Each structure stands twice: as structure tokens, then as C-alpha cells.
Amino acid sequence: MADTEALYQQRRVRIEKAIALEEVDRVPIAYMGMAFAPRYMGMSIAEYCEIDQNNTDVTLAAMDRLGADVWDGINALPCGRIVPSLTSLWLSQIDTPGRELPPDSLWQVNESEVMKPEEYDVILDRGWPAFLDGYLPRVIDVDELEASRAWVRANLDSVKDQCRSHGYVPISFGSTSIPFEYLCGARSMNSFYADLYRHPAKIKEVMDVMVPHMIKDGINVARRSGIPAVWVGGWRSASSLLAPKIWDELVFPYFVEVTHALATEGIVSVLHLDQDWTRDLGRFRELPAKMCLMNSDGMTDLRQAKELLGDHMAIMGDIPAALLYSGTPDDIFEYVGALIRDVGPTGLILCPGCDAPINAKPENMEAFAAAGRELG
Amino acid sequence: MSLDRLASALADLEEDEVLELVHAELAAGTDPMAITRACQAGMTEVGDRFEANEYFVSDLMMSSVIFKEVGKILEPVLTSETQVKGGSVVIGTVKGDIHDIGKDIVVNMLKSANFDVTDLGVDVAPDRFIAALRETNASVLCLAGLLTLAFDSMAETIEAIAEAGLRDEVRIMVGGGPVDGRVCEVVGADDWGADAQAAVRLAKNWLEGDSAA
Numbered sequence: 001m002a003d004t005e006a007l008y009q010q011r012r013v014r015i016e017k018a019i020a021l022e023e024v025d026r027v028p029i030a031y032m033g034m035a036f037a038p039r040y041m042g043m044s045i046a047e048y049c050e051i052d053q054n055n056t057d058v059t060l061a062a063m064d065r066l067g068a069d070v071w072d073g074i075n076a077l078p079c080g081r082i083v084p085s086l087t088s089l090w091l092s093q094i095d096t097p098g099r100e101l102p103p104d105s106l107w108q109v110n111e112s113e114v115m116k117p118e119e120y121d122v123i124l125d126r127g128w129p130a131f132l133d134g135y136l137p138r139v140i141d142v143d144e145l146e147a148s149r150a151w152v153r154a155n156l157d158s159v160k161d162q163c164r165s166h167g168y169v170p171i172s173f174g175s176t177s178i179p180f181e182y183l184c185g186a187r188s189m190n191s192f193y194a195d196l197y198r199h200p201a202k203i204k205e206v207m208d209v210m211v212p213h214m215i216k217d218g219i220n221v222a223r224r225s226g227i228p229a230v231w232v233g234g235w236r237s238a239s240s241l242l243a244p245k246i247w248d249e250l251v252f253p254y255f256v257e258v259t260h261a262l263a264t265e266g267i268v269s270v271l272h273l274d275q276d277w278t279r280d281l282g283r284f285r286e287l288p289a290k291m292c293l294m295n296s297d298g299m300t301d302l303r304q305a306k307e308l309l310g311d312h313m314a315i316m317g318d319i320p321a322a323l324l325y326s327g328t329p330d331d332i333f334e335y336v337g338a339l340i341r342d343v344g345p346t347g348l349i350l351c352p353g354c355d356a357p358i359n360a361k362p363e364n365m366e367a368f369a370a371a372g373r374e375l376g
Numbered sequence: 377m378s379l380d381r382l383a384s385a386l387a388d389l390e391e392d393e394v395l396e397l398v399h400a401e402l403a404a405g406t407d408p409m410a411i412t413r414a415c416q417a418g419m420t421e422v423g424d425r426f427e428a429n430e431y432f433v434s435d436l437m438m439s440s441v442i443f444k445e446v447g448k449i450l451e452p453v454l455t456s457e458t459q460v461k462g463g464s465v466v467i468g469t470v471k472g473d474i475h476d477i478g479k480d481i482v483v484n485m486l487k488s489a490n491f492d493v494t495d496l497g498v499d500v501a502p503d504r505f506i507a508a509l510r511e512t513n514a515s516v517l518c519l520a521g522l523l524t525l526a527f528d529s530m531a532e533t534i535e536a537i538a539e540a541g542l543r544d545e546v547r548i549m550v551g552g553g554p555v556d557g558r559v560c561e562v563v564g565a566d567d568w569g570a571d572a573q574a575a576v577r578l579a580k581n582w583l584e585g586d587s588a589a
Binding site (some may be wrong): 095105106108109110111189190193194196197198239240241242243244246275298320321322323324325326327357358359360 | 389391431432433434435437438441472473474475477480523524525527528553554555556558559562
């Protein structure tokens with residue numbers, strides 16, 4: 001037990017040094033594979049989604065099986081049911097295995113225009129929390145959502161202890177985002193993107209009303225968990241998806257505001273960035289130094305990120321999901337080696353890009369763990 | 377001259393101006409097909425700007441929104457005889473995947489490029505793709521998917537098409553978020569598109585190749 005605690009502390013320091021861009025004794029390696037874990041351990045995705053404790057148990061079991069000696073930590077504390085937390089973040093209905101979907105399939109966002117255009121005025125007139133109270137019942141059973149949140153509140157400490165007893169450091173817990181992502185999920189991508197061209201001034205006004213709540217959510221979740229790092233996600237707001245004028249006015253200023261507000265409270269923003277953000281990497285220097293962790297999914301050019309931001313923020317990533325599915329163990333070794341050579345060793349945490357997919361080849365995840373052990 | 381202005385306004389994503397010009401052209405007695413061709417020229421310019429990295433996905437989506445609005449205005453006055461179509465393409469998101477945004481962008485770009493598009497929607501089983509290929513005689517098939525789970529379905533669909541004896545009749549492209557050249561090879565497709573414009577270019581190349589032959 002004492003050995004595990006010593007190992008945990010050693011790993012915690014290693015991760016903290018990586019985020020602070022200090023020299024490390026080896027490159028830290030983090031697990032991320034929400035749906036991979038149950039598939040790898042023989043649990044149906046329906047069971048994984050249905051029982052609150054399963055997320056923690058099956059994730060830790062998968063990490064142990066892949067190599068308990070390898071993992072410094074896990075991208076985000078595996079605590080509670082995935083679908084309610086994803087629904088809160090996407091504001092879209094999530095189809096669930098065992099309910100709307102076959103038991104061993106993957107949960108999926110069932111996107112539609114749930115929020116109507118006239119509801120921008122509701123946010124302006126009555127505020128974001130009042131809007132959410134009226135909105136959430138349209139995408140999730142609120143009793144179920146509250147039960148899920150209550151379970152997390154009641155079990156957060158025991159889940160943290162469980163991770164600690166395995167020697168794995170949770171790099172972050174909980175999430176927030178910028179107003180763009182919530183509105184995009186609620187309006188649907190097609191409708192929201194059209195809104196961006198048709199009513200940019202009104203959307204900016206709405207976002208200004210919303211952003212203090214996103215900040216408050218991030219601070220509250222970090223205070224409650226005691227883990228001083230929170231996901232600040234971006235997926236539909238990626239540079240590759242948006243015209244520069246929109247990105248400059250309706251995306252990035254809010255990343256600046258949220259990350260600086262969190263940094264003031266000592267909270268690191270784990271920038272969970274799906275899609276390609278390469279075009280605007282230079283702008284990320286405006287985010288608080290050494291208080292952000294760029295967590296990309298394999299699409300952003302990390303060589304450029306290293307060049308432009310290497311002295312400003314650490315990088316976590318980015319073994320692509322497609323490579324984990326279609327590549328070979330040799331490919332994985334090669335990818336990890338090149339990542340350490342080009343992007344590390346300082347300021348790098350090895351991790352699957354976004355999330356190791358449900359059908360990642362087990363031998364590729366085992367190769368990822370082995371490559372971290374041998375090359376890191 | 378004002379048709380040129382219409383094409384430019386669409387290329388510049390000026391929705392209000394486009395719709396005003398379309399109404400004005402119709403009121404002036406302009407042939408609806410000429411209006412359509414001007415809008416198609418605008419959409420081609422949008423595609424070119426996208427390829428030149430001047431435009432991004434949001435611009436493609438907005439251009440599709442405007443093109444659809446124009447379509448609603450013109451639909452009552454366009455007769456089937458006047459709507460000469462290019463080649464036939466069947467498209468759908470493969471079984472087990474319900475994502476449609478990327479697929480819909482491709483559908484709209486193909487339609488604006490004058491292809492006759494059969495869109496099967498999402499979560500499409502192999503037998504539905506086979507039935508649509510038989511029904512339309514399409515020689516191009518687009519398989520879309522966002523999840524890595526979709527890769528298995530893409531492979532199964534292509535295998536089923538081969539078993540149905542149609543593989544030599546159709547060229548198959550795959551696309552969607554994580555698709556790359558390696559995935560294309562693994563699932564047995566002929567090629568892949570990194571974005572909607574790449575899909576249109578592939579379809580054009582394949583169908584023009586067929587015409588040349």
C-alpha cells in the first residue's frame with residue numbers, strides 16, 4: 001500500500017511537472033478509452049452505461065490489464081454514468097445502448113434542433129440557468145440526471161480513493177466549455193452555423209450572458225472534487241470548421257475568458273480539442289501560461305503546436321482513433337516514438353487522441369502502453 | 377450581368393441579396409434553368425475557395441443553406457424536362473452510425489454540382505445500399521461514418537456489394553471524421569475524401585472518366 005502511495009505521488013509530480021513545462025524523468029502516459037474499457041473487459045456497453053459504479057471499476061480494470069506499471073494517470077477521473085454527463089455538455093439527446101440502441105453498440109448524439117431560434121431571447125431575458133431548467137427535460141429525464149449527479153456527489157471521494165489505490169492520478173475531473181458549444185448542441189450544428197451568419201450580434205449578446213455560468217461551473221466542479229484541472233472542451237468550434245471572422249469573434253474570446261478565470265483560481269484548463277485547430281495555434285499564446293493542457297485528437301498539427309506554444313502550454317495526445325483501429329503495434333510504436341522525439345519530452349503527456357475507440361485493437365492499446373513504457 | 381451578380385452573391389454567402397436577385401430574375405422572365413446555373417456557378421466558386429483554404433466548413437454549410445432556399449423558390453417553376461442531371465450517386469451513413477452532418481454537406485455539394493443524388497440517410501444496412509444501386513444504376517457510392525465503429529460497417533457493406541455481384545459496377549468512396557487512406561484500404565474502398573469538396577472532385581473524376589470511356 002505504501003509503495004502504491006509512493007508511486008502515486010511520484011506520478012502526480014511527474015504530471016504536474018509536464019503541465020508546468022519542467023523537465024521530467026520520463027514522459028508521463030495517460031489512459032483514455034471510455035468505451036474501449038468495457039469492450040476490452042467483456043462488459044456490454046449497456047451495462048457500462050446503466051450502472052454508476054461500472055465506469056470506475058471497468059476503467060481501472062482495463063488499465064491494470066494493459067499494464068499497471070505503465071500508466072501515470074488517466075485523462076479524466078472515471079466517475080459516474082457517461083450519458084447524463086454527456087447530455088449536460090452537448091445539450092442534445094444521447095441515444096443509449098440497451099435503450100434506443102443495441103446493447104453492445106456505442107452511445108451516440110442524436111442531434112436535432114431542440115432549441116428554437118426565438119429562445120435566444122429567453123436566455124437574454126431570463127438568464128442561462130432559467131433557460132436550462134426549461135430546456136433539459138427536452139433532452140433527458142431530469143430525475144435520472146439528478147440521480148446521476150447525486151451519485152457522483154456521494155461517491156466522488158471513494159472513486160478518487162479507488163484510483164489512488166491503483167496508483168493512477170486523475171489529471172482532471174468535470175467539464176465546462178464555451179457558450180458556442182452549448183448553443184451548437186441545443187440548436188443543432190446545421191441551424192446554429194446558419195445563425196452565426198444571420199444573427200452574429202445577437203449570438204454574441206447571448207454568449208456574453210452565458211459565459212459567467214460556464215466559468216462558475218468550472219470553478220465549482222474543481223472545488224468540489226479537489227482536482228485542480230477541468231476539461232474545457234471544443235469540438236464544433238474548431239478552426240477547421242469555422243470562418244476566421246466567426247472564430248475570432250464568437251469562439252476564441254470566450255476561451256480566453258474561461259481559461260483566465262479558471263487560472264486565477266489555480267485551475268488548469270484541459271483543452272479537449274477535437275478536430276483541427278492548426279490555423280489558429282498562434283492565438284493560444286493569449287491563454288494563461290502553464291495553466292492549460294492542449295489535449296488534441298490527432299488532427300491538429302502538434303509539431304506546429306510545439307513550435308508556437310512549446311514554452312507556453314503542455315500538450316496531451318494524440319494517438320489517432322483511426323490508427324488504434326486500423327494500424328499495427330509497429331505503427332503505434334512508430335507514432336509514439338515520433339511524438340516523443342518531435343513534441344516531447346518536456347511538456348508532453350502521451351495519451352490516445354480524444355478517446356481510444358470502442359473497436360481499437362487490443363494489441364494496439366497494449367502496444368501504446370508498451371511504447372510508453374519503453375520509449376517514454 | 378445580374379446573373380453574374382447572383383453567382384457572386386452566392387459565392388460571397390450574401391443570403392438576402394441572393395434571394396432578392398432570384399425573385400427579381402423570375403419576375404423579369406429569366407429562364408429558371410439559367411438562374412439555377414448561375415447559382416451552381418456560385419457554389420463552384422464556394423468549393424474553389426474552400427480548396428484554397430479561404431473558406432471553411434461553416435462557409436460550405438451556409439452556401440448549402442442558401443442554395444436550398446433558392447431551390448425552394450425555383451422548385452415550382454422548374455419542370456422535370458429542364459432539370460438535366462449529371463451522373464447518379466448513392467450516399468448514406470453506414471449501419472450503426474446515426475451521424476448525418478458531414479454526409480449532408482456532401483449531399484448538398486453533390487446536388488449543387490448537378491449530380492442525381494440518392495440519399496439513404498443514416499444507419500443504412502448493406503442490403504439497402506445494394507437495392508439503391510440496383511434501382512438507380514448509380515456507378516458511384518459514398519459511404520459515410522463518423523465513428524470508428526462505422527469502419528466495420530463500411531467493410532461489411534463493401535463485402536456485401538461484392539457478394540451481390542455489383543462491385544465491378546460501382547466505385548466506392550468512404551469519408552467522415554476519422555477516415556484516412558489506411559482506413560480506405562482496410563475497408564476495401566476505391567478512394568476516400570477528406571472533405572465534401574474532395575468527394576465532389578472524386579465523383580466528377582470517376583463519372584467524367586466513364587463518359588470519356
